[in-house]
Amino acid sequence: MAYPQTILDLLAELLLGTAWTDISTWLYQRNPPAVTITRGHPDETVVTTPTAMATELNNRDGRFCDKNPTGPYYGSLMRNVPIRISVPEGASYLRSETDQSSGATAPDAAGLDITGDTEVQLDVTLDNWAADQALAGKWLAAGSQRSWLLTLNETGTLSFRWSPDGTNSNSVVAVSGATVPVPGLNRQALRVTLAVATGTVTFYTAPAAADQVTLGPITSGWVQLGAPVVLGADNVFSSTAPVSAGFVAGAAADYAAWTGIYGKVHRLALLSGIGGTVKASPDFTAQTAGAASFADAQGNTWTVQGTAEISTRRYRAHCECSGWPQTWDPSGTDVYVSLQASGLLRRLQQGNSPLKSAMYRYWTKLTGSSAPVAYWPCEDLAGATQLASANGGRPMLFSGSPTLASFTGFACSAALPVLNGSVWTGAIAPYSSGSDNVLSFLLALPAAGDASGFVASLYGIGKVARMDLAYTNASGGLLYAEGYDASGNSLFNSNVLTGANGGQYMARLALQNSGANVVWTAELLTPGGAAVTSATGSVTTAATGQMKTVVINLQGGLVSTVVGHIAVQSVFADLSGLAGISALNSWAGEAAGVRFGRLCAEEGIAFRGVGRLSASVPMGPMTQQTLMADLQEVADADRGVIFEPRQVLGLGYKTLSSLENQQPAVALSYTHQDLAGTPGLKPVTDDQTTVNDVTVTRTGGSSSRQVMQPPGTAGAAFTGPLNTNAPNATPPGVGLYDTQVQISLGSDSQVDSEAGWLVRMGTVNEPRYPVIPVDLARPAVAGVFCDLQELDLGQRITVSAPPAWLPPDGISQIVQGVTERLGGYIFQIDFCGVPESPYEVLVLDDPVHGRLDTDGCTLHASISSSATSLGADTAAGFPLWTTAAGDFPFDIQMAGERMTVTNITGTSGTQTFTVVRSVNGVVKAQAAGTAFSLFFTPILALA
Numbered sequence: 001m002a003y004p005q006t007i008l009d010l011l012a013e014l015l016l017g018t019a020w021t022d023i024s025t026w027l028y029q030r031n032p033p034a035v036t037i038t039r040g041h042p043d044e045t046v047v048t049t050p051t052a053m054a055t056e057l058n059n060r061d062g063r064f065c066d067k068n069p070t071g072p073y074y075g076s077l078m079r080n081v082p083i084r085i086s087v088p089e090g091a092s093y094l095r096s097e098t099d100q101s102s103g104a105t106a107p108d109a110a111g112l113d114i115t116g117d118t119e120v121q122l123d124v125t126l127d128n129w130a131a132d133q134a135l136a137g138k139w140l141a142a143g144s145q146r147s148w149l150l151t152l153n154e155t156g157t158l159s160f161r162w163s164p165d166g167t168n169s170n171s172v173v174a175v176s177g178a179t180v181p182v183p184g185l186n187r188q189a190l191r192v193t194l195a196v197a198t199g200t201v202t203f204y205t206a207p208a209a210a211d212q213v214t215l216g217p218i219t220s221g222w223v224q225l226g227a228p229v230v231l232g233a234d235n236v237f238s239s240t241a242p243v244s245a246g247f248v249a250g251a252a253a254d255y256a257a258w259t260g261i262y263g264k265v266h267r268l269a270l271l272s273g274i275g276g277t278v279k280a281s282p283d284f285t286a287q288t289a290g291a292a293s294f295a296d297a298q299g300n301t302w303t304v305q306g307t308a309e310i311s312t313r314r315y316r317a318h319c320e321c322s323g324w325p326q327t328w329d330p331s332g333t334d335v336y337v338s339l340q341a342s343g344l345l346r347r348l349q350q351g352n353s354p355l356k357s358a359m360y361r362y363w364t365k366l367t368g369s370s371a372p373v374a375y376w377p378c379e380d381l382a383g384a385t386q387l388a389s390a391n392g393g394r395p396m397l398f399s400g401s402p403t404l405a406s407f408t409g410f411a412c413s414a415a416l417p418v419l420n421g422s423v424w425t426g427a428i429a430p431y432s433s434g435s436d437n438v439l440s441f442l443l444a445l446p447a448a449g450d451a452s453g454f455v456a457s458l459y460g461i462g463k464v465a466r467m468d469l470a471y472t473n474a475s476g477g478l479l480y481a482e483g484y485d486a487s488g489n490s491l492f493n494s495n496v497l498t499g500a501n502g503g504q505y506m507a508r509l510a511l512q513n514s515g516a517n518v519v520w521t522a523e524l525l526t527p528g529g530a531a532v533t534s535a536t537g538s539v540t541t542a543a544t545g546q547m548k549t550v551v552i553n554l555q556g557g558l559v560s561t562v563v564g565h566i567a568v569q570s571v572f573a574d575l576s577g578l579a580g581i582s583a584l585n586s587w588a589g590e591a592a593g594v595r596f597g598r599l600c601a602e603e604g605i606a607f608r609g610v611g612r613l614s615a616s617v618p619m620g621p622m623t624q625q626t627l628m629a630d631l632q633e634v635a636d637a638d639r640g641v642i643f644e645p646r647q648v649l650g651l652g653y654k655t656l657s658s659l660e661n662q663q664p665a666v667a668l669s670y671t672h673q674d675l676a677g678t679p680g681l682k683p684v685t686d687d688q689t690t691v692n693d694v695t696v697t698r699t700g701g702s703s704s705r706q707v708m709q710p711p712g713t714a715g716a717a718f719t720g721p722l723n724t725n726a727p728n729a730t731p732p733g734v735g736l737y738d739t740q741v742q743i744s745l746g747s748d749s750q751v752d753s754e755a756g757w758l759v760r761m762g763t764v765n766e767p768r769y770p771v772i773p774v775d776l777a778r779p780a781v782a783g784v785f786c787d788l789q790e791l792d793l794g795q796r797i798t799v800s801a802p803p804a805w806l807p808p809d810g811i812s813q814i815v816q817g818v819t820e821r822l823g824g825y826i827f828q829i830d831f832c833g834v835p836e837s838p839y840e841v842l843v844l845d846d847p848v849h850g851r852l853d854t855d856g857c858t859l860h861a862s863i864s865s866s867a868t869s870l871g872a873d874t875a876a877g878f879p880l881w882t883t884a885a886g887d888f889p890f891d892i893q894m895a896g897e898r899m900t901v902t903n904i905t906g907t908s909g910t911q912t913f914t915v916v917r918s919v920n921g922v923v924k925a926q927a928a929g930t931a932f933s934l935f936f937t938p939i940l941a942l943a
Contacts, residue, residue, distance in 0.1 A: 004777035007824050008087060010034060011313060012055070014321070015082040016073060026063070027823075028056040028336060034823025035085055037317045039343070039644060040793045040816050040832065047632065048642040051343030053085065053319045056336050059326065064337045066324045080320040082649050083341050086313035087822065090786055091285040093125075093264040094304070095311040096246050097647045100133075100259035102306025103246025104282065111279045111298060112138065112270065113147075113238040118162075118194045119271035120150055121217055122245070123208045125187040125264040127647070129180060130156050130612040130658070134258040135190070136268055140241035140250030146171060147239040149251055150192055151258050154612055156180050158203050158225065160192045166237040168254050174201035177226025181205060182658070184665030185790040186263070189218055193274045199231035208266065217269040217278060243270060243280055243300070246308060262608060262647075284310060314789055316820060318649040319343055343644035344605065344651060345628075354624045358412040359442065359565045362583035364390055365602055369571045373431040374550070378564035379414040381405050387417075387424065396426035396566070400556060407562040409444055409504060411586040411621040412527065416442065416564035424552035426566065434570035437462070437511040437547050443524075444562035447502035449473035453557025458509055458568070459549040463542035464491055464518055467509050471558065477501030481509065481522035481535055494535045496522045506584050510572045511544050518542040525575040528585035532575045586621035589746045592638035595619060596653040599630055606650025610794065611658025616640065617942060618746030620699050633744045639757060639942055641816075643793045654794040656942055659814060660839045661849055665795040666787045668774070670802050674784070676775035676828060681799075683767035683806065691762025692724050693738035696755040704751035706759045708733075711931055712856050712875070717756065719855070722763040737762070757942045766835040769813055772797060776827040788829060791815060796836050808920045809898065812836040841941040851890055853934045854878045859894065860910045862928045868917065871910045872932075881911055889916075894932035897922040 003009065012027045012035070013020040027034055035055045041048050062068040066077035096102050106112070122136050129152070137149035144166040151159045156179030163171040180190070191204035203225040206218055241250050245268045247260025270280040282296045289312040293303040304310060319341035328335040355361065360377050376387045376396045382404045387396040400422030405415040439458040452472040459466050465486040472478050477500035483491040508523040523534040547570075552563050578584040587595060593613030600607035616638045622630060634653065635642050641654040668674035675681060692708035709716035710723045710731045725733030739762075743754055774781055774788050781788060791797060792815065799811035813833025821828045843849040856875025863870050874880050883904050891900050892913075898920035905912045917923045 002088065003827065004825055008822060008827050010822055011086045013084050013086075014073075014076075015084075016076040020084070021073075023057065026058040028058055029823045031056070032824040033821035033826045033828075035316075035821075037085065037818075037820040037822070039317070039646075039818045047635075048345065048644075050345035050349065051317055051319055051644045053083070053317050053339075053341040055339050055341075057339055058335075059337045060333075060335045062335075064324055065326060077321075077324055079322055080347065082318060083321050083339075084318045084649075085316045085822070087316060087789070087827070089312050089314040091266075092287045092289060092310055092312050093266050094246055094284040094308055095264060096261055096308045097263075098307035100262060101247055101249070101252075102308035103244055103248075103260055104265070104284075104302050104304050104308060105242040105244045105249075106280060106282070106296070106300040106302045107242050108138075108240045109300060111272075112243055112300070114270070114272045114279060115235045115238050116196050117273045117276065118148060118196075118236060119191065119217075119269075119274050119276065120148070120160075121189060121191045121267070121269040121271075122150065123187075123189045123218070123266040123268075124261070125185075125266070126152070127186065127262040127608050127645070128610050129182045129186070130154055131609060132258045133261050134248040134251050134255065135261065136243075136245045137248040137251055138239060138241045138243045139248050139254075140239060141168065141253035142250065143240075144168075145237075145239035145241045145250070146254075147237050147241060148194075149248060149255075150190070151255070152180065154614060156182075156612070158190065158192065160194065160201050160203070162194060162234070163237045163239075164234045166239055172199065172231050172234055174229040174231055176203040177229065180225065182662075183207070184663050184795060185787055187266075187790075189221075191218070191222055194236070195274065196235050197233055199234050200228050201231070202228040217271065217281070245282065247305070249305075289313075315646050316822065317343070317646055318644075320347065320649065322346070344649055345642075345644060348628050348651075351626055351628065354626055355630065357414045357624055358583045358586040358622050359410070360390065360413070361602060362412075363565065363567050369433050370569065370573070372567040372569050373433065373547070374426060374428045374568040376426055376566045377413075378416050378566065379405070380417075387426075393429055394427050396424050396550070396552075398422045398424040407444060409562070410442055410527065410564070411588065412584055413442060413564055414624060416444075416562050419553050419558045419561050419563060421556045421559050422553060423556045424550075424563075426550040426552075428547045428549060428568055430546065431570060435513055435544050436570055436572040437464075437467070437544050438508065438569040438572050439467075439510075439547075439550060439566070440506065440508045440569070441552075441566045442505070442562070442564045443469075443507045444504045445471070445477055445501050446560040448560075449477055449501045450560050451557045453561075454554040455479070455552070455558065455561065455563065456507070456509070456566070457551045457554050458547060459551070460511070460547045461545035462511065462518065464511050464520065464539055464544070467511060467520060468554070469496070469507055469509055469522060471500070471561070473501070475499065477503070479507075479524065481520065483511075483520055483539065491539050492520060492537050494522070494537060496535045497524050497533050500524075506575060506578060508575050512572050513544055514538065516541055516543075518544055521572070521574075523575045525578060525584065528580065528588060530579050532579065534574075586623075587619070588621040589618045592616040592619050592634045593640070593653055593655045595622075596631060596634045596642075596651075599627065600651055603627060606645075606648045608645045608648070608650065608652035609655075610652065611640070611655030613653075613655060615657060616655045617750065620701075620744040620746055623699075623744075636741070637743050637745055637754075639761075641794045646792070659794055660841050660941060661843060662796040662814075662836070662839070664798040664812070666784055666791050666797050668781075668784070668797065668799045670799055673778070673780045674774065675799070676773035676778065679771055679773055679830070681769060681773075681802075681806075681811075682771055683769055685767045687734070687737065689762060689764075690722060690734065690737045691739050691758060692722055692734070693736055694755045694758040694762065695738075695740040696751045696758065697740070697742045698745040698748055698751050699742055701745070702748040702751060704755040706752070706755035708759050708763045714877070718759050718763070720763055721765050753940070753942055760939060761838055764835045764838050766807070766837060768835060769811065769831075769833040772799065772811075772813065772831040772833055774829050774831070776829065777825060791829075791831065793818065797831055797833060808896070808922045814839060838939075840936060840939070842938045848890075848936055849938070851887075851934055851936070852938050854881060855933075857881075857932055859926055859928055859930045859932065863926050865923050865925050866917070868915055870913050870915060870926075872904075872913055873910055880907065881913075883907060883911075891919060891935035892932050893935045894926055895924075895930050897924060897926070898935055
């Protein structure tokens with residue numbers, strides 16, 4: 001028997017070394033609950049509190065004493081040892097949460113070489129349904145062994161590729177004409193069919209539930225996704241590639257952006273013919289936990305690859321144990337550890353060191369052959385007597401007196417030195433990587449120009465023993481490249497850029513071997529620029545050698561010029577990789593979600609993105625502040641949610657767009673007694689989050705003020721009951737609640753939308769529910785037992801048929817916080833919710849969210865509680881209501897009553913509405929002059 005007939009199978013594991021160690025035997029369950037977990041945040045703010053996990057461990061044998069040399073875990077109980085808590089999943093699955101390069105494969109076999117009509121089905125749970133992911137395929141770039149490939153695209157569409165001859169150049173790709181609906185709990189089934197005679201590809205989706213037990217292909221419930229795509233007749237190549245699920249390693253060479261999944265694979269089915277013969281059907285739900293391989297019903301052997309695993313566990317939290325507090329009674333009989341573990345946010349929030357500049361991070365994060373063999377940031381403070389190396393090399397020495405830490409014109413850098421006639425010399429230690437000679441540096445020229453001089457010189461031991469970027473104050477500032485042999489003879493001299501005065505650049509000089517010759521290149525790129533300015537040429541019968549020295553301002557001629565971030569590399573790459581949004585412009589214009597993921601990657605933090613990261617709001621340049629300040633800046637700009645994933649120790653970010661227009665992930669009923677009696681529903685309507693006058697200032701830019709005005713205010717962008725009028729005014733309001741915020745945004749054009757969104761969120765006239773309690777031991781919730789465990793932060797929960805004393809339209813909340821109590825016969829989850837309605841935004845052509853409202857509309861004459869016809873007056877200057885037959889039905893709201901409009905007549909003056917009453921259970925007489933509007937008020941999304 002399973003819970004709740006038996007005690008909850010609660011598993012606690014510590015990551016000791018590289019292996020997860022089961023410590024469940026020592027998990028005390030004497031004071032239920034055995035474990036309490038809290039996650040998220042308790043209100044509409046975008047500041048997330050760290051996950052917290054509390055439990056007690058039996059320590060009578062001293063195993064959890066980190067200083068006990070006789071304990072079995074001695075030496076492994078370091079501070080911040082990871083711990084994870086899980087309960088049974090209910091069915092096995094292929095778990096891929098450690099990386100995006102793992103999955104399961106079956107080797108090529110005759111039965112898998114389908115060349116005609118093909119059908120693929122995949123039952124999968126994805127952490128993100130708006131990211132480039134290779135879901136399944138029989139595709140191998142090496143040796144031109146490509147057959148077919150199913151991918152999910154960041155746009156939310158599906159792609160199906162197939163090759164008639166194994167080459168990528170002749171492959172055919174079909175893209176679904178509609179986006180995949182995002183499932184409330186992240187799980188659904190996908191299906192694609194290919195009819196080779198016409199090249200017709202058809203996509204489908206179907207709901208897939210955690211308790212789905214049908215083996216083999218899914219035969220019902222499919223909903224077509226967009227129109228079929230017809231691309232012309234083409235068979236599928238019979239390749240030697242394995243069939244892969246969760247990650248298609250053989251496709252990485254062709255489509256590097258399409259990684260494997262983060263999530264779960266439940267089942268895959270490969271059919272020869274549409275609805276035809278099943279050729280492969282790995283059912284991961286029927287496998288033994290930890291199994292490395294298994295055979296499907298067709299005899300194909302499936303092997304788990306990389307860090308993927310067959311698992312039967314549903315993870316409730318991943319935390320760190322920051323300490324091992326020892327407790328015992330006076331007799332020494334009861335010895336235990338009161339463990340308080342926390343999510344990664346706790347440790348990160350304690351850090352107070354600002355991150356280095358974008359340029360510093362760029363150079364120091366490069367690895368392998370791209371890493372610089374010498375690097376001097378030149379961000380030294382004013383009292384420095386040398387320029388420090390940032391990669392373990394020797395410092396760069398200078399003669400003269402550069403004006404250190406004085407130029408702040410590069411957003412990507414801390415303050416840099418002005419040359420002031422000084423000469424800098426940096427020695428390059430011997431290195432064993434590549435044969436190219438590459439020198440890069442930041443350069444700022446004064447608007448009035450400077451004296452002539454050699455900006456930078458790279459010395460080596462090849463035929464081109466020295467290469468310069470030189471400057472003369474002619475033609476508005478001329479930068480030119482030149483090269484010399486060891487005897488000082490000129491080998492080349494070429495102009496690179498005229499009109500350079502007043503400009504800021506990344507400069508690059510390079511020498512590369514090309515057969516028996518050396519190719520020289522000089523490049524310049526402005527921060528944020530799209531085009532690289534360059535000059536190039538060659539020196540015959542030459543070869544490069546080791547680089548020895550970098551000299552800045554040879555002969556000391558330059559005075560007002562700025563140089564910084566001097567890097568030497570042994571492998572050349574042109575500057576186009578730094579064009580546009582990059583470290584060179586301190587990532588100005590970078591999408592908020594992309595920034596969050598990039599920062600996590602740079603800091604080695606496991607990251608889970610939810611929503612289309614590249615479509616989140618563009619941000620301003622990164623500044624030097626703490627990691628958490630940078631991450632919080634993302635949420636402040638995009639209004640999304642920072643969270644800690646349950647499946648891994650790391651950080652996640654849900655974009656605002658992923659929070660909008662959600663279908664309910666879990667729908668409960670008050671009358672069905674789905675809710676726990678303790679502590680019960682306690683709606684809160686207060687002014688904790690009320691803000692009705694907002695001024696948003698873009699960091700370094702303009703500002704916008706948006707105000708919630710009283711209803712009927714002419715020209716007002718926002719009107720509503722929580723307006724700035726006093727409560728005793730006419731019409732009444734709540735008084736002034738004002739705030740001013742500064743946000744990192746990509747442009748001044750964003751401040752209006754940001755301020756408007758904050759006004760919208762701050763004037764929600766609905767209750768929030770700090771506790772929506774569910775007891776998973778109750779028979780009433782058996783139908784949603786698994787769903788309630790999957791419900792996560794940022795998802796939507798509804799409760800229908802609330803009691804009469806609550807608002808009649810039901811409860812619809814976005815989960816912002818979760819508290820779980822687990823152990824013994826206890827498994828209770830309390831969801832903390834905030835109103836979901838503000839996240840319902842305009843969707844073009846949508847029958848519900850695609851309608852535009854009119855303003856200042858009032859009831860022409862009083863109506864009784866049974867009237868089905870009413871007159872509507874629209875204020876002057878506003879458009880009248882539609883009378884087109886195809887626009888009906890839609891809902892309006894009037895003094896708490898929801899009505900469905902089935903027809904409207906009249907094209908001037910008072911219009912006549914035909915309505916259905918009591919849609920939400922409220923029906924009453926309505927007085928003349930009562931204002932009404934669309935039930936779903938159209939609001940533009942922020943991004």
